[in-house]
Amino acid sequence: xxxxxxxxxxxxxxxxxxxxxxxxxxxxxxxxxxxxxxxxxxxxxxxxxxxxxxxxxxxxxxxxxxxxxxxxxxxxxxxxxxxxxxxxxxxxxxxxxxxxxxxxxxxxxxxxxxxxxxxxxxxxxxxxxxxxxxxxxxxxxxxxxxxxxxxxxxxxxxxxxxxxxxxxxxxxxxxxxxxxxxxxxxxxxxxxxxxxxxxxxxxxxxxxxxxxxxxxxxxxxxxxxxxxxxxxxxxx
Amino acid sequence: xxxxxxxxxxxxxxxxxxxxxxxxxxxxxxxxxxxxxxxxxxxxxxxxxxxxxxxxxxxxxxxxxxxxxxxxxxxxxxxxxxxxxxxxxxxxxxxxxxxxxxxxxxxxxxxxxxxxxxxxxxxxxxxxxxxxxxxxxxxxxxxxxxxxxxxxxxxxxxxxxxxxxxxxxxxxxxxxxxxxxxxxxxxxxxxxxxxxxxxxxxxxxxxxxxxxxxxxxxxxxxxxxxxxxxxxxxxxxxxxxxxxxxxxxxxxxxxxxxxxxxxxxxxxxxxxxxxxxxxxxxxxxxxxxxxxxxxxxx
Numbered sequence: 333x334x335x336x337x338x339x340x341x342x343x344x345x346x347x348x349x350x351x352x353x354x355x356x357x358x359x360x361x362x363x364x365x366x367x368x369x370x371x372x373x374x375x376x377x378x379x380x381x382x383x384x385x386x387x388x389x390x391x392x393x394x395x396x397x398x399x400x401x402x403x404x405x406x407x408x409x410x411x412x413x414x415x416x417x418x419x420x421x422x423x424x425x426x427x428x429x430x431x432x433x434x435x436x437x438x439x440x441x442x443x444x445x446x447x448x449x450x451x452x453x454x455x456x457x458x459x460x461x462x463x464x465x466x467x468x469x470x471x472x473x474x475x476x477x478x479x480x481x482x483x484x485x486x487x488x489x490x491x492x493x494x495x496x497x498x499x500x501x502x503x504x505x506x507x508x509x510x511x512x513x514x515x516x517x518x519x520x521x522x523x524x525x526x527x528x529x530x531x532x533x534x535x536x537x538x539x540x541x542x543x544x545x546x547x548x549x550x551x552x553x554x555x556x557x558x559x560x561x562x563x564x565x566x567x568x
Numbered sequence: 569x570x571x572x573x574x575x576x577x578x579x580x581x582x583x584x585x586x587x588x589x590x591x592x593x594x595x596x597x598x599x600x601x602x603x604x605x606x607x608x609x610x611x612x613x614x615x616x617x618x619x620x621x622x623x624x625x626x627x628x629x630x631x632x633x634x635x636x637x638x639x640x641x642x643x644x645x646x647x648x649x650x651x652x653x654x655x656x657x658x659x660x661x662x663x664x665x666x667x668x669x670x671x672x673x674x675x676x677x678x679x680x681x682x683x684x685x686x687x688x689x690x691x692x693x694x695x696x697x698x699x700x701x702x703x704x705x706x707x708x709x710x711x712x713x714x715x716x717x718x719x720x721x722x723x724x725x726x727x728x729x730x731x732x733x734x735x736x737x738x739x740x741x742x743x744x745x746x747x748x749x750x751x752x753x754x755x756x757x758x759x760x761x762x763x764x765x766x767x768x769x770x771x772x773x774x775x776x777x778x779x780x781x782x783x784x785x786x787x788x789x790x791x792x793x794x795x796x797x798x799x800x801x802x803x804x805x806x807x808x809x810x811x812x813x814x815x816x817x818x819x820x821x822x823x824x825x826x827x828x829x830x831x832x833x834x835x836x837x838x839x840x841x842x843x844x845x846x847x848x849x850x851x852x853x854x855x856x857x858x859x860x861x862x863x864x865x866x
Contacts (some may be wrong), residue, residue, distance in 0.1 A: 342842065381749070403755055405753050407753075408752065408753035410754055413751075414751050416748065416751060420745055420748040422740070422741055422744045422745065422748065425740060425744070429737065431743050432737065433749075433752045433754075434752060436734070436737075436741075436752045436754055437752075438740065459792075460664055481752075485752075485753070544793075558829070
């Protein structure tokens with residue numbers, strides 16, 4: 333059984349159908365990329381999975397449980413974390429307070445401290461700036477904070493929405509290196525990216541979204557060689 | 569000088585009452601991003617509740633404590649119910665619809681009071697007779713000091729609750745970004761409910777102290793007082809707890825001073841002058857004294 337299985341998902345914004353019956357699956361341990369142009373429905377898909385946007389029809393099974401029938405605030409506890417588009421860190425709170433909110437559903441203080449040390453090890457910059465107000469961090473640091481905050485819940489799967497958006501090339505490479513590390517620890521990753529090249533390099537499999545439909549799917553290496561993918565998303 | 573000091577203390581205690589009520593407006597605004605116009609009317613219902621329970625049970629210390637507890641719990645329950653029935657269904661509606669609903673709830677509570685108790689002001693039985701002390705030749709009412717002390721204590725407790733507890737951190741997260749808060753596993757609706765419960769319980773404490781100072785209640789007692797407290801919240805910077813305290817105290821002092829020191833011909837217009845100060849202040853600093861700076865989101 334797939335870890336995450338989306339079946340025939342339909343999502344509407346008012347009368348406009350943003351997601352027109354897509355199905356995809358994510359196996360435990362995989363890195364899956366959702367690529368596509370602006371407005372293809374990538375972010376909407378992630379938002380629907382974690383309950384920020386309601387679905388009209390379909391099923392989203394996470395380890396066999398339908399997330400569409402789960403209160404949204406219960407989803408983190410089941411082992412799913414979401415690094416949202418635009419990072420959405422709590423800009424007025426300190427870096428440490430942001431990280432602690434990431435562990436909001438966990439109770440064991442000692443274990444939370446251990447995870448915090450782990451996150452600090454992965455993001456030394458966050459440790460240096462733990463007392464600083466998060467809104468004053470640079471874009472790249474804020475992205476790291478958003479990722480660190482998601483890791484604080486010790487997720488089995490982590491959904492990442494455009495982690496490289498608006499970052500300098502140096503930070504982009506760093507962010508992708510971190511995603512690689514996260515995968516090595518056995519955490520599953522569902523990655524939404526406009527940077528299709530980087531995403532396909534790191535992913536096992538990928539789905540190409542076009543105006544609410546899945547246009548293509550398959551092995552990431554094969555998709556990189558696909559002519560229409562090359563033309564539309566890799567700029568070759 | 570004597571008049572000045574006793575007026576100052578009078579203003580401080582009146583201002584702490586405003587502050588306590590301003591807190592309710594401010595917290596709810598900070599977290600639910602709405603103006604709960606019915607907040608003042610919760611105080612009015614609280615005072616009527618005291619009027620009934622004290623009338624029935626008498627004002628012995630035990631009965632007073634019992635009445636106060638019943639009343640504060642009732643206010644909290646009322647706040648919870650108002651949020652559940654009137655505001656929660658409008659969570660995704662336009663701010664204007666929510667505002668109109670809040671005004672509607674305010675009129676509803678006033679009209680319920682009007683139906684049950686009539687339009688005449690009722691006298692709440694006296695329950696704190698603390699007398700006054702003299703410092704030098706300045707007379708200070710002990711009740712004023714009590715009100716000030718209770719308000720400061722509540723502010724400190726509330727600030728500790730928000731900065732030290734998990735629920736407090738959830739409130740901060742919800743006030744900044746409901747969606748992101750939900751992604752952390754925070755139950756946003758429960759957090760908003762909690763905010764209304766705390767805010768309304770504070771209105772209950774406000775009612776207890778208000779009626780000790782001014783023991784008359786009518787259906788509009790709360791809304792008149794509430795509007796001033798709301799002004800205090802805006803004055804201090806809505807959404808800010810210390811802002812509510814400072815705004816409330818300043819409005820109280822300004823009002824008390826105006827009452828005493830304006831020439832007789834103008835003293836009836838003391839409220840007008842208090843609001844004039846508010847307007848000037850807001851023109852100079854639109855976000856209020858301690859209003860949050862808007863941080864540019866990347």
